[in-house]
Structure formats: structure tokens, C-alpha cells
Amino acid sequence: MLALDIxxxxxxxxxxxxxxxxxxxxxxxxxxxxGANGAGKTTTIKSILKMVQIDSGxxxxxxxxxxxxxxxxxxxxxxxxxxxxFYTRSKLKTLTEVIKKFYKNWNDETYYNYLxxxxxxxxxxxxxxxxxxxxxxxxxxxxxxxxxxxxLDEPTSGLDPVARDDLLDIFQELVLDGxxxxxFSTHITSDxxxxxxxxxxxxxxxxVASSEKNEFMESYRLLSGSESQxxxxxxxxxxxxxxxxxxxxxxxSRDFDPSSDxxxxxxxxxxxxxxxxxxxxxxx
Amino acid sequence: MYNxxxxxxxxxxxxxxxxxxxxxxxxxxxxxxLYFLVPLYFCWITIPNMFAGFRSQNDLMFTAILPVxxxxxxxxxxxxxxxxxxxxxxxxxIYGMITFRLYPHLTYYFFAPHMGFWGxxxxxxxxxxxxxxxVYYKTAYKYGGATTASITGAMLFAGVxxxxxVDNSFVxxxxxGTGADDIGLQTSILFAGIVIFIALTLMAYRIAVxxxxxxxxx
Numbered sequence: 113m114l115a116l117d118i119x120x121x122x123x124x125x126x127x128x129x130x131x132x133x134x135x136x137x138x139x140x141x142x143x144x145x146x147g148a149n150g151a152g153k154t155t156t157i158k159s160i161l162k163m164v165q166i167d168s169g170x171x172x173x174x175x176x177x178x179x180x181x182x183x184x185x186x187x188x189x190x191x192x193x194x195x196x197x198f199y200t201r202s203k204l205k206t207l208t209e210v211i212k213k214f215y216k217n218w219n220d221e222t223y224y225n226y227l228x229x230x231x232x233x234x235x236x237x238x239x240x241x242x243x244x245x246x247x248x249x250x251x252x253x254x255x256x257x258x259x260x261x262x263x264l265d266e267p268t269s270g271l272d273p274v275a276r277d278d279l280l281d282i283f284q285e286l287v288l289d290g291x292x293x294x295x296f297s298t299h300i301t302s303d304x305x306x307x308x309x310x311x312x313x314x315x316x317x318x319x320v321a322s323s324e325k326n327e328f329m330e331s332y333r334l335l336s337g338s339e340s341q342x343x344x345x346x347x348x349x350x351x352x353x354x355x356x357x358x359x360x361x362x363x364x365s366r367d368f369d370p371s372s373d374x375x376x377x378x379x380x381x382x383x384x385x386x387x388x389x390x391x392x393x394x395x396x
Numbered sequence: 397m398y399n400x401x402x403x404x405x406x407x408x409x410x411x412x413x414x415x416x417x418x419x420x421x422x423x424x425x426x427x428x429x430l431y432f433l434v435p436l437y438f439c440w441i442t443i444p445n446m447f448a449g450f451r452s453q454n455d456l457m458f459t460a461i462l463p464v465x466x467x468x469x470x471x472x473x474x475x476x477x478x479x480x481x482x483x484x485x486x487x488x489x490i491y492g493m494i495t496f497r498l499y500p501h502l503t504y505y506f507f508a509p510h511m512g513f514w515g516x517x518x519x520x521x522x523x524x525x526x527x528x529x530x531v532y533y534k535t536a537y538k539y540g541g542a543t544t545a546s547i548t549g550a551m552l553f554a555g556v557x558x559x560x561x562v563d564n565s566f567v568x569x570x571x572x573g574t575g576a577d578d579i580g581l582q583t584s585i586l587f588a589g590i591v592i593f594i595a596l597t598l599m600a601y602r603i604a605v606x607x608x609x610x611x612x613x614x
Contacts, residue, residue, distance in 0.1 A: 163460050163613040186463035198458035199407055210406050213399045214462045 113175060115139040115261050115293030121159055121169030128317060130155055133169070135312045135322040139260075140290035142283060144304030144325070145297040146381060147314035148389045153297040156314065157265050160295075161191070173261055187215060190254020192247050194266040200239040204232065204249060215257035223256035244275035251282065262286070262294045268303050276300070280307040301381035311381065315388045333368045334379035336360040341374050351391035362387035400464060400472030401479075408450055413442050413480060417487040424491035427499045430506045431492070432554040435517050438484045439524050439547050443477075447532070447539035456536055460613045470604045474529060478597060481521050489514055504572050507561050511582035512571050515589025516557050522596030524550040529597075533604035536611045 114136050121133040130152050137143045147153050158164045160171055162182060171178045173185045199207055212218040227234060230248040232241075241249060247267045254262055268276045284307050286292045298304065304311060304325070311329075312322040321328060335345060338358040345363060346352070352361025362379060370376070379387075420437045423429065450456070459469050492509030507513040528546035532539055560567040575581050 158613070161461065163457075165610065165612060183463050183465060186461075191461050193457075198454045200453070202407060206407065210399075210403045211462070213402065214464070 113139045114172070115141075115174060116143075116160070116295060117170075117172040117175075118156070118160070119170045119172075121156065121171065122167045123155060123159060123164060123169075124167055125155075128152070128155075130159070130317045133314070133317070133319050135319055137293055137295055137310065139174075139293050140287055141309040142287055142294040142296060142307055143310040143312060144301075144308035144381075145295055145312050145314065146299065146301055146304065146385055147297075148385065149299065151314045151389075152317040153314060154265055155317075157263055157295070157297060160263060161186075161189070187217065187257065188260045190251070190257070190259030190262045192250035192254070192262070192264045192267045194243070194247065194264075194269045197238060197246070201237055203235055203237050204241075205234040207238065208234065208253065211253060212257070217258040219256055219258065223252060226252035226255055242275070243270045244272075244279065247271075247279060248282075255286070260292055262292060264294060264296045266298050267296065268298060268300055276303060277306075283307050299385075301385060304381055313385065313388065320388055329378055329381065329384070331365050332379050332384055333363050333365050333376040334360065334383055335363055335368070335374050335376050337374040344372065345374065351387045353390070397468045397472050397475075400459070400462075400468055401475050403459070403462075404472060404476045405479075408453070408455055409446055409476065409480075410449060413446060414483070416442060417480070417484040421484070421487040421491045424488050424495050424509065425498065427495070427502055428504050428506065430558065431488075431509050431513065432507070432517070432520065432558055434488045435481075435484050435521060436547075436550065436554065438481060438521075439528075439543075439550055442480060442484075443528065443546075444539060444543045447543075451537050451539070456613055466608055467605050470533060470601060470608050474525075474597065474601045474604070477525065477529070481525075485514060485517055485521070488517075505562070506558060508572050508576065510571065510576045511579075512575070512585035515585040515587070516554075516571075518586075518589035518593035520550045520553050520557075522593035523553050525593075526596040526600040526603075529600035530603040530607065533607040533611070536608055536613075 116137040118136070119134045121130055123130040128150070133152070133156055135143075145153055145156070155164060159166050160173070160178070162178060174188060176185055178185050208223070212220075212223075226232075230245070230252055232245060232249055232252065238246065238249075247264075251262070268279055271279065280303055283294055283296070287294060296304070296308065308325050310323065311325050313320040313328075321331070323331070332350075335349070336358065339354070342352065342354075342359045342361070345361070345368070348367040349361040349363050352359050362384065368376060417438075421434060423434050423437075424431065489509070492514075495509060507516070524546045527549045528542050531542035531545055561571055562568065569575055570581070570585075
């Protein structure tokens with residue numbers, strides 16, 4: 113079953129547009145949603161939550177269309193937005209009291225278990241929480257109302273490596289029993305190398321690729337060689353950089369002849385993202 | 397919808413604004429004052445401060461994430477405004493009755509706080525609502541222009557009404573003179589005022605929903 117199914121999403125703004133955005137997330141998995149700043153990650157996420165009005169396209173969550181089942185589906189979605197705060201001068205206790213009334217499957221026992229587990233003090237104010245603790249509070253809320261799809265917009269941005277690693281462990285644990293699925297947007301790609309099952313790359317409002325993580329990384333090769341070797345592959349490269357030793361460039365595995373003497377390695381997610389962003393730049 | 401109203405009352409609206417009608421209402425004890433100013437304090441102080449609070453607390457985003465539809469977001473917010481307005485007018489009305497007891501032989505230059513006058517206040521708040529609510533929901537966060545426009549509208553109405561009350565013998569007679577003792581006349585003016593208030597506020601709600609559905613929550 114698909115936890116999230118986005119098909120042919122279009123949204124036009126002056127100066128930016130999402131074009132035919134389509135990708136699917138299987139239930140019980142973590143999908144990393146990557147792209148440079150301004151590539152369209154947040155706009156896509158806001159479309160899922162019906163915060164922006166899409167021009168065309170279909171979004172289904174757990175098999176139901178969001179346009180028709182908005183309230184019902186929002187009961188099943190949990191959110192965490194890194195860097196956006198609400199009612200920061202209110203205590204966790206006050207905020208929770210208000211929020212829990214909206215959810216029919218709210219479970220106080222689960223909530224207090226997560227508070228204990230995340231070491232959250234409900235008498236603290238939101239403003240007194242560290243960035244990581246705020247994400248944990250959002251997670252505690254989402255899990256207490258039985259959210260099946262967690263939509264996390266840059267939850268690890270601004271966190272130190274220890275806090276990030278801690279959160280990633282939590283994410284992996286959450287999807288273990290196959291009930292919860294996570295869509296995780298970030299530009300910190302190393303986080304996804306640790307915990308994502310699938311990767312979707314968006315660039316300039318278009319989906320470049322969406323597939324299983326290793327398959328995604330294996331479908332590209334990072335080449336490095338001398339400038340003379342560059343001419344053999346230049347036309348087929350996605351983009352490249354010239355340095356004093358020669359060049360490094362990204363190529364689709366299918367466009368690369370493995371018998372060639374150019375040194376090829378499997379790129380990291382970060383390298384794939386950077387070279388795709390660079391490709392767009394060269395056309396501008 | 398009920399949960400959204402409770403959310404505003406518990407989180408969004410500073411408790412001071414619930415005490416405010418009782419404090420500002422005490423201006424009704426100023427003998428022979430220009431009593432239109434009393435409910436206007438709601439428009440001048442409560443509205444801009446309350447909406448500044450919503451904006452700085454990121455209330456729009458917070459609410460959009462909750463399992464609610466956009467129509468209900470508007471309906472709840474309009475309800476909260478109306479609750480506060482009723483509190484302001486209701487308290488001022490009670491204080492007004494006390495004023496009559498305190499100074500029984502006062503000659504009123506401006507409108508005396510008879511029921512007919514409160515009917516005019518309801519019309520004024522209705523005008524305030526239709527302008528404020530419909531302009532605000534063009535963006536759902538810019539409250540400055542909406543406040544200025546709606547206060548201007550409400551004050552123009554109050555100004556003209558009060559000017560007529562002073563200058564026109566018929567109006568003066570209806571509200572302060574012999575008409576003041578005619579309970580039937582006074583209650584019908586109050587009732588008409590309330591009907592206009594409800595009609596304008598409902599219209600405001602409908603326009604606001606239409607506009608808010610197009611708002612992108614950024």
C-alpha cells in the first residue's frame with residue numbers, strides 16, 4: 113500500500129514552478145526528499161498539506177485523495193517543521209491540551225511515554241526547548257494521535273551531530289513495524305545515507321529521480337580524470353567541474369562505458385545533488 | 397469549530413482582552429460623555445493587538461496543520477471577534493444602566509445610553525466587522541490596512557450618527573428626548589441594530605471564506 117502518492121503535481125508561481133511532480137512512498141519506509149534551497153521541497157510538502165492551492169495533479173495519502181478527505185487524512189498525518197515555531201511563550205502542557213482536542217485517536221498514555229522517552233518537561237515553554245527537543249515534541253504529538261504518515265520538513269537542520277544521530281535512530285525505530293511512513297525533506301544528505309530507504313531528488317521544481325537509495329546512488333558515476341579525458345565524455349556528463357588536476361563530473365551509469373580508463377566511483381547523495389544543481393546553473 | 401474557538405480563547409487571545417471590557421466599560425461612568433467611544437476602544441486596541449499576536453505566534457501555520465477545514469478557521473475567528481464585541485457592548489450596557497442611577501438629572505448633549513443608542517453601536521460594530529474581516533482575509537495576516545479601513549468606516553458612521561443626534565431635532569428627540577421613554581421604540585431600534593449587526597457579520601464571514609480559500613499559507 114502506498115502511504116503517499118503524488119501524481120503530476122503542477123503549481124505555478126511568478127518565477128518558479130513545480131512541474132509534473134510525481135513520486136510514491138511505500139508504507140513503512142523512510143523517503144528522503146532532497147534538493148537545493150528553493151528547489152521546491154517545501155512547496156511540494158505544503159501542497160500535500162493543502163496549504164497551497166495546486167494548479168493540477170493528484171495527491172493521495174493511505175489510498176485516499178486529500179482533496180476529498182482532508183480532515184480525515186489530516187488526522188493521520190504528523191508534521192514537524194524545522195525552524196518554524198508556534199506559540200513559543202506557551203508551555204508544552206498548555207499547547208498539548210489545546211492540540212489533543214482536535215484528534216479523535218489521541219492517546220494520553222502514549223503521549224506521556226514519549227515525553228519521558230524524549231526527556232521533555234511539559235512545564236517548559238516552547239522557547240526554552242532546543243531545536244532538537246522541538247522536533248521531538250512535534251514527534252511526540254504526532255505519535256500520540258496515531259499518525260501513520262510523518263511529514264518532516266528539514267527536521268535535522270540546525271542540529272548538532274549528536275542530536276541528529278539521535279533523531280535518525282528514532283526515525284528508523286518508528287518505521288520498524290511497518291505501520292508508519294516518513295517523508296523527510298532535508299539538504300543534509302548524510303542524514304539520509306544513514307536512515308533513508310528511498311530517495312527523491314527535486315531540482316528547479318522537477319523530480320530528477322525517485323528510487324531506492326542504493327539503486328539511486330548506483331545509477332550515477334562520479335568521474336575524475338585529466339582534461340583530455342574530459343573530451344571523451346563531456347557531452348554525456350550531467351555537469352562537471354574543472355580543477356588543477358583535470359575534471360570531476362557526474363554521469364548516468366548507463367551513459368558511461370565501464371571499460372573506459374577514466375576513474376569512476378559511486379557518488380554520495382551530496383555529490384549527486386551538487387552536480388544536478390550545477391547543471392541547472394549552466395543553462396541559466 | 398468549537399475546538400478552534402477554544403484554541404483562540406486559550407492560546408491566541410491574551411486574557412487581558414477579556415478583562416478589558418470591564419475596565420474600559422467603566423468609561424460609561426463619565427457623565428454625559430461621547431459614549432460611542434466606549435465600544436470603539438475595542439476596535440482601536442483589542443483588534444490590532446490581538447491580530448498582531450496571531451501573526452507573531454505563527455497562528456495561521458499552526459492552525460493550517462490541525463485537522464480542520466479553511467471555512468472553520470474563518471468561522472471560529474469571526475466567532476471570537478463577536479464574543480469579544482458582545483462582551484464589550486454587554487458590559488457597557490450594564491454600566492450604562494448604573495450611570496442612569498448615578499446621575500438621574502443629567503442633561504445629555506451626546507447620545508444617552510438608552511437601548512436605541514446600543515442599537516446604533518451594534519450597527520457601528522457591524523460596519524467594523526464587514527470591513528475588517530473581509531479585508532483581513534485577503535491575506536489572513538496583514539491586519540494594518542484592514543484595521544485602518546474598518547476603524548475609519550466605524551468612526552464615520554458614529555460621527556455622522558452623533559452629528560445628526562446633536563443637529564437634527566428628530567434624531568435627537570428619538571434617542572434623547574421624548575422617544576427615550578418609549579420602550580417600544582427603543583427596543584425596536586436595538587433589535588434593528590442587532591439584526592443589521594448579524595447581517596453584516598454573516599456577509600463578512602462569507603466574503604472572508606471566499607478570499608481565504610485562495611490564500612496560500614506560507
